[in-house]
Amino acid sequence: MKHVLSLLVENHQGVLSRISGLFSGRGYNLESITAGVTTDPGITRITLVSSGNENVLEQIKKQLNKLIDVIKLIDLTEKPSVHREMALIKVHAAPKQRGEIFQVADVFRTRVMDVGMDSIMLEITGSCEKIDDFITIMQNYGITEIARSGLISMEKTKKIKGGR
Amino acid sequence: MNISGAEMIVESLKKEGVNIIFGYPGGAVIPIFDVLFAEPSIHVVLTRHEQGAVHAADGYARSTGRPGVVLVTSGPGATNTITGLATANFDSVPIVCLTGQVPKGMIGNDAFQEADTVGISRPVTKHNYLVTERKDIGRIMKEAFYLATTGRPGPVLIDFPKDIQIKKIDDKYPEKIQIRGYKPVSKGHSGQIKKAVKILKEAKRPLFYIGGGINIADAAGIFNNILEKTDIPVISSLMGIGAVPSDHPRYLGMLGMHGTFAANMAVSSSDLLFTIGARFDDRATGELKKFAQQAKIVHIDIDPAAIARNVTVDIPIVGDAKTVLEELYPLIKKPAIDSWIKQTVQWKNTHPLSTETEGNLLSPPLIVRKISEVFPDAIIATEVGQNQMWAALFYNFRKPRTLLTSGGLGTMGYGFPAAIGAQAGNRDKKVIDIAGDGSIQMNIQELATAVQEELPVIIAILNNGYLGMVRQWQELFFDRHYSSTCLMRRPSCPRDCNSPGDQCPPYVPDFIKLAKAYDAVGYRVTEEKDIEPVLKEAGKSKTRPVIIDFIVSREANVWPMVPAGAGNDEMMLGEGSLI
Secondary structure, eight states, rough: EEEEEEEEEOOTTHHHHHHHHHHHTTTOOOEEEEEEEEESSTTEEEEEEEEOOHHHHHHHHHHHSSSSEEEEEOOTTTTTTEEEEEEEEEEEEEEHHHHHHHHHHHHOOEEEEEEOSSSEEEEEOOOOHHHHHHHHHHHHTTTEEEEEEOEEEEEEEOOOEEEE | EEEEHHHHHHHHHHHTOOOOOEEOOOGGGGGHHHHHHHTTTTEEEESSSSSHHHHHHHHHHHHHOOOOOEEOSTTHHHHTTTHHHHHHTTTTTOEEEEEOOOHHHHTSSSTOOOOOOOHGGGGGEEEEOOOOGGGHHHHHHHHHHHHHHHHOOOEEEEEEEEEHOOEEOOOOOSSSOOOOTTTOSSSSSHHHHHHHHHHHOOOOEEEEOOHHHHTTOOOOOHHHHHHHHOOOOOEEEEEGGGGTTTOOOOOEEEEEEOOHHHHHHHHHOOOOOESOOOOOOOHHSSGGGGTTTTTTTEEESGGGGTTTTTSSOSEEEEEOHHHHHHHGGOOOOOOOOOHHHHHHHHHHHHHHOOOOOOOSSOOHHHHHHHHHHTTOOOEEEEOOOOOHHHHHHHHHOOTTEEOOOSSSSSOOOOOOHHHHHHHHTTTHHHHHHEETTTTGGGOOOOOHHHHHTTTOOEEEEOOOOOHHHHHHHHHSSSOOOTTTOSSSTTHHHOOOOOSSSTTSSOSSOOOOHHHHTTTOOOEEEEHHHHHHHHHHHHHHHEEEEEEEEEEEEEOOOOSOOOOOOOOOTSSSEEEEEEE
């Protein structure tokens, strides 16, 4: 099963390699990893997607928590949270196909970032599944290049009944 | 006051109470050695190889409980420490390893003696640092000692670029420490402790299983109190040896691949394995599917990641072994388990360890027994292989921190430098390295260190002319194909030789001549009657290391043995006997 782990880590050099090294060294799956600084310049948030059975995931969390540079770890898999990914996709588009591609792209709420002689670049944001679906459709036209950001996630605020 | 980075490093060592370090100089650490030159409170042991320095610091740390400190240069100096750091990391030994680095501005340029030391050492240390700002030295030194010695201890490496060692700023050692990502648990969860007490009360065949954590946490005292109070039988992993006196009536010995009959039978029959500071290593458990099948498992460990990794645990307790046991002590009662105790005693009595071995030359187990008789309070270091198992099984360990052995990584060449470190930290004790003739050659260069430091370490070489443990596997499981394990082999030997005898070429090196070359003392023992007198003679040396070359039966095997894939109760007890 896929797990989304959100980590707050020290913003030191080498932190990413500690984490990716842990995954490669112990043979864990690492499907995506993203990192960016938080409002505290000393802290980086890392979102990573991993998969494996329950025991393996338990070990992954324990081993990550053992890293001195990991300040906090939250498993967002079971918690109400927002998961988003972005992708840039360059699609082969002969002039007469463009209209059709724009129509589909519009349904997926993508944005056109660049138009070339025989290709267009689209930006799509959303869940991984949505991006997967869009890629599948665009493959019919021919994808020449693709760049995915990896997942970023955040836990939702708890809603209190009767509160404001 | 303006002080250089090197002065700050040495100041930090003094503030941490360090009075001995093990090292080897080089271009990138000359400023630090220069400060040490004028520092009378810190003794520098110059080893002959950086790996020896780390093992020596490791032996010092394991035997004294204080962190071992290493100082080496950049590039090859740093890369040579990796085996030592990995050894210490696996066995949770507190070490602070200081390495030099090329000046900051040259990092990444493939400078002379440059290596990505933090990158290379990352997987084999508890934590590591590259110091990039002069002002950070004090804080990082303080953190390093704290990390190395608390929680599950381990090696911490700090890489110091040369320019930072030279730069002067107004500086002093910090008083406080704050690492927001590091909060080691000490106290166990009281609800879990209560559950453990309850399950122990209900058990019919309870068994204590102790590991290295008990020795590291200095929990042997409280554990022995619990043992006296409950009278529950106890087995030990290799690393737990020494916590309970080997001749204690409830002690059944080491479990695992070369465990005792009683320990392996008990673990297979127990209905409650009460585990303290052990990590269910594969050499201890044998085939996991067949391990302790009838037992519920309580597991006390300071490292949450060690719990439920290899076996399913019924009651996990994360905490320091000593703290948790102190909390358990008043709650535990003596259970009514007379028939179980009787059964374990019977296993001990019907299948005691035997010093008899295959072959007509000296018996290695007998030699270890004699060492135990002549030096009952020694610190024993071992190399890795048959020598290690014979030492673990046949020396009568009675105190914690008296067995220094590379349990996790299984590092040949560990024992002798570890013995040097232990002797440097325990001048009043007898320190003996029980070695194989293969292993001892992996760090034999440290003989010069021992001679120079006037350390009377005894090296007892169980010389069978083979890499014995691999040869044993080849004999038992590979049709006696002694492939690359004979240390006497010459081109004139038959290609498929597996029948050692008088016709074999002479052994090299001649360990007596070797000892002489280093101005150490050398003896050779070939007769049983000489074992004891020579050991006693060796014990008289006060300032010179002693090599004793025991010529032992070439094909002596370590028994019992649980073959790969078998359960712990499926032991081979001797040649051709499988139960």
